[in-house]
Amino acid sequence: MEWETVIGLEIHAQLRTKSKIFSSASTAYGAEPNTQACAVDLGLPGVLPVVNAEAIRMAAKFGLATGSNVAKRSVFARKNYFYPDLPKGYQISQMDLPIVESGNIEIELEDGTKKTVGITRAHLEEDAGKSLHEDFHGLTGIDLNRAGTPLLEIVSEPDMRSAKEAVAYMKKIHSLVQYLDICDGNMAEGSFRCDANVSVRPKGQKEFGTRAELKNINSFRFVERAINIEVERQIDLIEDGGEVVQETRLYDADKNETRSMRSKEEANDYRYFPDPDLLPVILDDAYLEEVRATLPELPEARRQRFVTEFELSDYDAGILTSSRAMADYFEATVAATSSDAKTVANWIMGDLSSRLNKEDIDITQSPVSSAMLATLLNKIADKTISGKMAKDVFNGLWNNEGDVDGIIDKMGGGQITDDAAIEAMIDEVIANSPGQLEQYRSGKDKLFGYFVGQVMKASQGKANPALVNGMLKKKLNG
């Protein structure tokens, strides 16, 4: 039987507000345990939450950028359950009346096909703290620094039909929230993570199959692997005569398997009800217009601009605008170099990207800044160095060996563009290769490469290749 996969994602994007969603404590990552948790975060008796207006604004930005309905009235609700790192015994979230509803986003697959994925809703909520099981023999430590950090939970429609589509969607949202400057997108620190609802059904069947929810997947690679392994499990199960049960499953990246955490029957009854400590969030048209005016240029618009303004291909523009940081890097480099935009694009998508990928770091952490790359490209443009030498200089920059000029000096100076010097080297090579000269002149054109090689060798690779080519051709043709 042929099976169809159905996937919906719930993405948790941590909003980059300075303070927490309901208290004035800092949200900075990595502080000593419990140093960024105030009385409100600790859920002490008598404390009350006050909503952070910045979190509301960020959620509204997301809603407007996805063509969603930003609710004029949304309501915070309490989700009640006991857990040691949930200080109040309830999480403040939104249930019946979320701040964002009914939007959509267009994704593009590797083969270039486009698809629209619906966004069911996005709601605001507070994060919980962390339970620490190491270092405490037989005990559990609680760190409440993260408690109260604002999250935007973005829930998609079950519109995706493959793990690849799910990854494309997740990447698109990842890019968007960074464009909007509402989330730092740092997946290693957990600022951007997702749960996936996965089911399968015989191709052509209308009804959805029973779904499993895969919890807390924190990289693009794991999303793809977790979904694929889960789809395989469900199909095997059904084909062996079994039934998929509705449950929450945890993806184990080390073993590359999913395993059951809790079934539907074991699921908590969260007893949601409107939080009486908080008033409904009321937004009017004037506010929404004001927020709309602050929206930055979004990925799609920027990509189109790159095509027209920089005469890039649709493909190149798409890659360069896939993250705001990369697009910013590109534009900063173009502005600072005399090189053409296409060359800049090639360097960023080529040498720079492959190096970033290899070392698994973000472009914002690149040791080669846009200013450095611009200087490097200027040296190619003014013929100080050749393209080949530039790659060595780039490596030097990456390894912190100095600035562009310093590295070129260390390499023994720039390329040789002095006609007389090159001519002298050519004459010497020709004089030393009488046999080859004769063969060449008798029609063996291929030997031209031999002469070029000899001259470059004689110049220790620094002779300007274009000059060598031109002058050599004249000499050989005598």
Add this chain to the structure above:
Amino acid sequence: MYHQKTLAELAAMLEAGDVTSVELTQAFLDRIKQYDGELNSFITVTEAQALAHAKAADEKRAAGNAGPLTGIPIAHKDIFCTLDVKTTCGSKMLDNFDAPYNATVVEKLLAAGVVMLGKTNMDEFAMGSSNETSFYGPVKNPWNTNAVPGGSSGGSASCVAARLAPASTGTDTGGSIRQPASLCGITGLKPTYGRVSRYGMIAFASSLDQAGPMAHTAEDCAIMLNAMAGFDPRDSTSLDKAVPDYTADLNKPLAGLKIGLPREYFGEGLDAGVAGVVNTAIEQYRKMGAEIIDITLPNTHLAVPVYYVVAPAECSSNLSRFDGVRFGHRCDDPKDLEDMYKRSRGEGFGAEVKRRIMVGTYALSAGYYDAYYIKAQQLRRMISDDFSKAFEQVDVIMGPASPETAFNIGEKSDDPISMYLSDIYTIAVNLAGLPGISIPAGFSNNMPVGLQIIARHFDESRLLNVAHQYQQNTDWHKQSPDAFA
């Protein structure tokens, strides 16, 4: 002696230099020592701190920086968090709890210069109408020490009635200021929801809780409310609305005042003696120039059932934070997490608190939420609408604060429904978020009877004016129990 004076009179004496705050404070501390063993109205007496603050208040006055409350000793209900003084909320759960901050009410009164004598006894987590659910034992009514003082602000009412403090703070979720004020023969004001900050006041039912003053007179309550009221950026439900001087309108004549008498407040269940006292009080108002109008609040009978869905639902969630993890009682040697939760909560909470947590949990559960919680919210709106309609016709509404005078300790402990009905006349006011006051209006079988007055939202000035004018023409508020003279 000082203890027979009202807060306003004591303030005048301090201002005139007839007494110092240290002398006053010492006098009340002495009375607490002498009488509170019998009444049990305090959980904690803060003698050293009180005397230090009194001394500071005297210095402030000498420096010419005194306000009307500077140097006045008062008592705080033990539901308000206080820095350096333990805050128990009447529960074993918090027997070891030291709050790292002051509640806004405490902070504001501190800034106004009051001296805290101590923290008063209360029903556990403010759940009760008799002060019998306290972990620290029942409070006695000074008018008859076999009787309850009412609740949940029973300690705050009892200590003022016995003149162990000139005034106190209380909180009122379903009548917890007005009912004990009525049963103890003092004046107790529940302000409009949102008028006084709830920050630092341990939550029972967040949409109903409101702090207010308890004292001998409406004037004293006005002076206290001036210091307590106001917007608090830490409480989203407090209203950003200017605070008037609540003493300014006290002496406005009542001629032309329209008083509504809801027929539902004078029917079955009202003790005849209480009805007689209330009717006499209303007759007094008629003599003072008010017009008496019969009105109806047709959904009154729904108030108690609605309240006992809404309040437990909110409390079941509010009290989840008492899990033994970060503060409060934790059981010995828990064998795992679930055991720790179950035993810590099982040991830390008393029977009435557990009952309400269970009722509330049930009401919020999947499959019951619509039938209970949502329905209750709809009915709450209807109850509120009844008042809005009535206030199109009248300026204030009057009736009894409690259907009967103080009952005996133990009399209703085993009958929660009968206990819940003690608040039948006060609960609707909380559901509608309105201000209400109970003032002494006489006695029935030698026990005090309170007259309840209800006004429009944020019309505390009118409420206090109407109460004050009565107190200018009667002396019920001046009576004090002989045993504590």
